Amino acid sequence: MKVPFVNLKAQYATIQAEIDEAVQNVLCNGLFIKGNHVADFEKAFAAKLGAIHCLGVGNGTDALFIALKSLNIQPGDEVLTPALSWISTSETISLTGATPVFVDVEPDYFGIDLAHAQRLITPKTKAIIAVHLYGQALTLDKLKDFCVVNNLLVIEDCAQAHFATHQSVVAGTVGDVAAFSFYPTKNLGAFGDAGCLVTNNEEVAIKARRFSNHGGLHKNEHLMEGINSRLDELQAAMLSVKLKHIDKWNEQRIQHVEIYRKKLATVSSIILPGLRPHAHHTYHQFVIRAQDRNELKSFLLKKGIETEIHYPAALPFEPAYVYLKHSPSDFPIASELVTEILSLPIYPELSQEQIEYVCSAIQSFYSTR
């Protein structure tokens, strides 16, 4: 049996007629940038999330960068960001001229450790990028309190957490701005690069729209320098189709995880991902901590099972950040996690047989040790 890590062809097959119709519509309209499909998607996404403003942009990295710029993050500022994440969450801070300040993560839920963050605050700290990693929302009320007490702006990174909740509050609705990625493999994925940011703050929304559009809201208006980062009509039309399916797809991921959890519960050499109390985890990734992780990964590959590591190195130890001169003892949890974490295949179209096959292979690997 083969278990690919992702299978985007399988998802397309389930909605092919709807997607093809949406594409035809755009092609026949002949309008590819700044049309109704983008406006409609922005409206639908904001409404579903429960936010006031949504701005479609080129990708999730741009959404973070535009968010930081719209919140006036600038050289001399410090921004807290997790040590275990995708590099967009630190490189965009540097792009504004500010300094990324890496924070260790929680061992059980993999989210940013607010107790550690508290110890890193200086008079220069202006904001935090709160990443809802792997699809599990952070403790949103604690995050809010932390930012109020420390007078910090919050940028929620929801690239991996479309419609995840904590205490029924949706990730992306508590920060000053939230950034989403619609990279094709995300829970809500486009057919190419795409992203958006959401906010309830009208001033920030206007600044973001301006900055993402060469510094102006209208043609030939350039009140400042900006960038060109837009969601296009084709991606927006396809995302609108997919948005109607996202709840079902997230539910299917959760059901798959239930099988994984049941079958793997007795394997003492792995630790299953912690479920934060009151969290509705949408499992962008299902990440276990595994003894002999690299050997297990190779073993599974020989059995036709693809896995990934999110991420093989903690960000402060990527070559891009050697200038910060960190040592592993600065981030003991993230430094240990990167040697153990393994992401198992998780997507709506996985079959029960495939999940059971993965579980049997993991059991069989450890039975020989």
Ligand SMILES: Cc1ncc(COP(=O)(O)O)c(C=O)c1O
């Ligand atoms: C946590 C996180 N933030 C930001 C991004 C950036 O999104 P994009 O690839 O759309 O630029 C990603 C994408 O992988 C991500 O996982």
